[in-house]
Amino acid sequence: MSICFNFYCTHECLDCDAHGSFNWHRHGGNGMCVMHDAVHGSYSRKEWVNKILGGTMYLLGSNVFNWKIQHNFLHHAYTNIEGYDEDIAPKGPIRLCQYGPLKRIHRYQYIHAFFFYGLLTISKLIGDFTQLIVYNKAGITRQFHINPVLEYMKMVIVKIIYLFVFIGLPILFTPFGWWQVLLGFFIMHWTAGCILSTVFQMAHVVEGTEQLLPNAEGIIEEEWAVHELRSTSDFGRNNLFLNYYIGRLNFQIENHLFPNICHIHYRKIAPIVERTAKEFGFNYNLKPTFLNSLYSHIHRLKELGMQNQIVSPGAT
Numbered sequence: 001m002s003i004c005f006n007f008y009c010t011h012e013c014l015d016c017d018a019h020g021s022f023n024w025h026r027h028g029g030n031g032m033c034v035m036h037d038a039v040h041g042s043y044s045r046k047e048w049v050n051k052i053l054g055g056t057m058y059l060l061g062s063n064v065f066n067w068k069i070q071h072n073f074l075h076h077a078y079t080n081i082e083g084y085d086e087d088i089a090p091k092g093p094i095r096l097c098q099y100g101p102l103k104r105i106h107r108y109q110y111i112h113a114f115f116f117y118g119l120l121t122i123s124k125l126i127g128d129f130t131q132l133i134v135y136n137k138a139g140i141t142r143q144f145h146i147n148p149v150l151e152y153m154k155m156v157i158v159k160i161i162y163l164f165v166f167i168g169l170p171i172l173f174t175p176f177g178w179w180q181v182l183l184g185f186f187i188m189h190w191t192a193g194c195i196l197s198t199v200f201q202m203a204h205v206v207e208g209t210e211q212l213l214p215n216a217e218g219i220i221e222e223e224w225a226v227h228e229l230r231s232t233s234d235f236g237r238n239n240l241f242l243n244y245y246i247g248r249l250n251f252q253i254e255n256h257l258f259p260n261i262c263h264i265h266y267r268k269i270a271p272i273v274e275r276t277a278k279e280f281g282f283n284y285n286l287k288p289t290f291l292n293s294l295y296s297h298i299h300r301l302k303e304l305g306m307q308n309q310i311v312s313p314g315a316t
């Protein structure tokens, strides 16, 4: 366990709080807020600051460009839409979209989903390569003026350095055996993946959030902001530890409506958004506590594992 902890410490990410003080935090959780905000371009007005802090993504062995496309471009623009939002795409033993294929194994996904959530970051070590090929074939690299060959080479080099630092060096310079190092590496990734996936899924795959379909012309018949309200949920807004630990990713409605605003402002923005939504007759999805939201996600996993199409209680 100690080697796991040491690796985990090595994964620490730079956290800059509201008053500009810097702390090195010994957990991957804060990496979420730093990396997430920075890649959204909301951490600083200076692009170079966002670039450097967004680069903490490389400490997870992943790739900034792929995250930008999967999260900023696809997930934020096409939230909870089948075929566009990769966060709800079919993932073998896990079914997160009510329009995805239903298999027998999904029946017990409310139990095994969390194990597979833990494989998120480790699967990216290899999965980034195929994902970049898919984005390139879809013309996304061209759209974002990215040279696919250079990006691919950068990806190979960064991952080799990453594996050398996180696996090679500990094998060479610590008394631990290779299997202990690999075990620690796996536990570290599993912990980070489980926290990240669970937090992100609790914002969109819970009771009350909807998975809208485009019409025959491929158009979502809803204003974008209203669509975000209908497909997203906040949770545990008064939980100060949670606000700190997950970088206010529990204020996902605000993150989706204002991705360019740093998370430190979400707490003040949220009541205004909630009031305005209600004023215009829209449902504002909010689970009062973390446990309410976790239970709701488990319940939704259970539903998605048993039924083909579900009409969410929040659907209008």
Ligand SMILES: [Zn+2]
Residues within 6 Å of the ligand: 036, 040, 071, 076, 255, 259
């Ligand atoms: Zn985001």
